Amino acid sequence: MDIYRAEEALTCTSRISGLQQQGLRILRDNKGKRHVAVDPVGARSGNWVFTASGSAARHATGNYQVLTDLTICGIIDFWEAETN
């Protein structure tokens, strides 16, 4: 599972129905690249989180029908950013 920093929510009017009403959040990896994840945990901007990818991401939403390949699994209590 990978570690990201949560950023703002993603606004996306036109999207497939398979994502249902799930909230989407931008995550930034340790190289600065941004990704989109479903968030069943309720992360806030600035939280450090870890995620499940692949088919585990669908299970992690609590509803296997939700079409995602990246889902936030938890908020890390203490974290120090990587410098590489």
Add this chain to the structure above:
Amino acid sequence: MDIYRAEEALTCTSRISGLQQQGLRILRDNKGKRHVAVDPVGARSGNWVFTASGSAARHATGNYQVLTDLTICGIIDFWEAETN
């Protein structure tokens, strides 16, 4: 889920039947590399989109039989390109 900029449609006369009549679109990632995605959303060249990969990509077409590993899930309303 990853973020790409949509480019032109892909012309591909010789292809496997498993892709059915799905439209294909070129997407460019933040390093400039180009990928091919099935597009059930109707993105236009220049749109910023996010995608599902892996087995979620097949579900995301609305037909699990479509043989893709990358499908556009939504068009992002506002997006600022990454500079890294």
Add this chain to the structure above:
Amino acid sequence: MDIYRAEEALTCTSRISGLQQQGLRILRDNKGKRHVAVDPVGARSGNWVFTASGSAARHATGNYQVLTDLTICGIIDFWEAETN
């Protein structure tokens, strides 16, 4: 789905039975790295092709029992090499 340039066929006498009689072809990505794909389309050396990976690769051979994680899905009609 990713884009590769097809190169020569792969000769491989000792291989697992799960690949059956499928032809194998070397593909080169935009960084020059070589990969091995099952080819149900009949690509020739020099063609630009796109591929499905993961579980979609097995479906794409037309026989889910074929043990591959990369299968050629189509030959691109017109393509200009990336320079990055």
Add this chain to the structure above:
Amino acid sequence: MDIYRAEEALTCTSRISGLQQQGLRILRDNKGKRHVAVDPVGARSGNWVFTASGSAARHATGNYQVLTDLTICGIIDFWEAETN
């Protein structure tokens, strides 16, 4: 399967229920990037371990319901760090 060096356990109060009571451990790859894995083996900080990813990671916990995409599969007896 990939090779990592185990680091400290991960403290994570707010997490999805699908991870159950599984212990989580930080792993560091050969480029210094940190990942989060479920640990059914009992690795200690400093051990070199190898992991299964993807759907194999769920099976590797001994309970397919555990929502992980990275699970420690074994502790390597002798290992010399890579220098690249």
Add this chain to the structure above:
Amino acid sequence: MDIYRAEEALTCTSRISGLQQQGLRILRDNKGKRHVAVDPVGARSGNWVFTASGSAARHATGNYQVLTDLTICGIIDFWEAETN
């Protein structure tokens, strides 16, 4: 499917039962990074091999219950190392 050079067998006393009695071998990719694969083919140190990853890796062992995400599928007859 990816191409690796086989190196020595991996000694690993403490490992999950899901790997059963499968032999493990170290593989080195074209950037020098080492990986761990199940080897049903019987590769020797110095052989060039190609592998299946993901769920195909489990099928490739001949026993879907074996918990691996990387399995050697064949030994390549002739191969010239990449220089990139």
